[in-house]
Amino acid sequence: EIVLTQSPGTLSLSPGERATLSCRASQSVSSSYLAWYQQKPGQAPRLLIYGASSRATGIPDRFSGSGSGTDFTLTISRLEPEDFAVYYCQQYGSSPPIFTFGPGTKVDIK
Amino acid sequence: EVQLVESGGGLVKPGGSLRLSCAASGFTFSSYSMNWVRQAPGKGLEWVSSISSSSSYIYYADSVKGRFTISRDNAKNSLYLQMNSLRAEDTAVYYCARACSTSCYYAFDIWGQGTMVTVSS
Numbered sequence: 001e002i003v004l005t006q007s008p009g010t011l012s013l014s015p016g017e018r019a020t021l022s023c024r025a026s027q028s029v030s031s032s033y034l035a036w037y038q039q040k041p042g043q044a045p046r047l048l049i050y051g052a053s054s055r056a057t058g059i060p061d062r063f064s065g066s067g068s069g070t071d072f073t074l075t076i077s078r079l080e081p082e083d084f085a086v087y088y089c090q091q092y093g094s095s096p097p098i099f100t101f102g103p104g105t106k107v108d109i110k
Numbered sequence: 111e112v113q114l115v116e117s118g119g120g121l122v123k124p125g126g127s128l129r130l131s132c133a134a135s136g137f138t139f140s141s142y143s144m145n146w147v148r149q150a151p152g153k154g155l156e157w158v159s160s161i162s163s164s165s166s167y168i169y170y171a172d173s174v175k176g177r178f179t180i181s182r183d184n185a186k187n188s189l190y191l192q193m194n195s196l197r198a199e200d201t202a203v204y205y206c207a208r209a210c211s212t213s214c215y216y217a218f219d220i221w222g223q224g225t226m227v228t229v230s231s
Contacts, residue, residue, distance in 0.1 A: 035217040037155075044205055044224055045147075045155065050217035057219075088155055092216050097169050099145070099157035 002026055002093050004102035012110040019076040021105045023089030028069050033092035036065055036074045039104075040085045048087075049074065076107075084109050112136035112220055114206050119225030126196050126229070132189040132206030132222055140164075140184035143209040145218060146191050148202035148227075156202075159191065160209070174200075196229045203227075 003026040013019055023034070036049040047056040049065035052072055062077040076083055089102040118130040132144070146158040159180040160169045168180055179192040189206050203226050207218035 032215045035215075037218070039155075044221035045207075045218070046221070047210075047214075047217055047219045050210070050214040050219075054214065056214065056217070090155075090157075090217070097160075097167070098171065099160070101147075101155040101157065104154045 001096070001098070002029060002091055002100055004089055004091060004100055006087075006089060006102040006105045008105060009103075010106045010108060012108055013079055014110045015079050015081055017079050019074075019079055019083070019107055021074040021076075021087055021107070023067075023072040023074070023102050025070045025072075025091060029072075029091045029093075031068050031072075033094075034065075034067070034072050035090045035092075036063075037088045037090065038083075038085045039088065045088065079107070083107065114208065114220055114222035116204065116206050116222040116225040119204065119227045121228045121230065122196055123231050124197060124229055127192070127194045128196065128227060130191040130193065130204055130206075130225060130227070132191075134187045134189065134208075137208075137220075139182075139187040142211060143167075143216065144182060144189045145207045145209055146180060146189075147205045147207050147218070147221075148200075149205070149224075150199075150202040153202075158204070161189070193227070196227075198229050201227060201229050 031052040034052040037045040039045040053065045086104045161180045177195045203224040205224045206222045208220040209216045210219035
């Protein structure tokens with residue numbers, strides 16, 4: 001079973017700064033099945049990125065995803081006030097066919 | 111509007127049972143795989159179970175296997191989670207989520223608002 005590790009646990013930044021979030025898998029993951037979600041307090045998660053690098057519908061282009069194999073990155077080019085939230089990576093494994101979430105990275109205001 | 115609305119959460123004693131429902135609207139429910147994801151208070155997301163569009167394929171996390179049963183009724187645009195032998199560690203907000211099929215590699219593109227399940231004596 002693939003384990004996802006996210007770093008850092010918390011990222012303290014100011015609006016306008018660049019955020020770089022890491023997701024590392026315990027074994028190689030198909031890039032097609034790597035997604036990123038944003039969750040704000042009291043809200044359901046929201047899909048940001050699928051297929052490691054494709055933005056979901058309505059997601060601003062300041063959000064970008066990259067990576068392959070075991071190392072994936074979510075980048076927020078310039079933080080807006082509404083971007084302070086928790087971010088989760090997720091992978092879909094076909095054998096066994098299960099979904100796994102990383103523990104999350106909290107981006108908070110410095 | 112594409113929407114998922116969960117219901118059925120509440121307080122239940124350890125060893126008890128609960129059935130969650132998720133009502134879908136605004137899309138062709140029968141065309142999509144569906145999922146349950148939970149989040150314990152102050153914790154991260156945990157995938158619980160998946161069911162394919164025609165119920166042919168069903169999968170569970172090891173933590174709930176043998177105790178939870180996922181099902182769906184495409185005629186009623188509804189997803190269900192029957193939870194038996196509940197434990198304190200099942201306490202969480204339970205979300206239903208749509209998997210967006212091959213167009214976005216089964217990522218979860220639509221989520222409900224969640225329903226809280228509390229297992230406590």
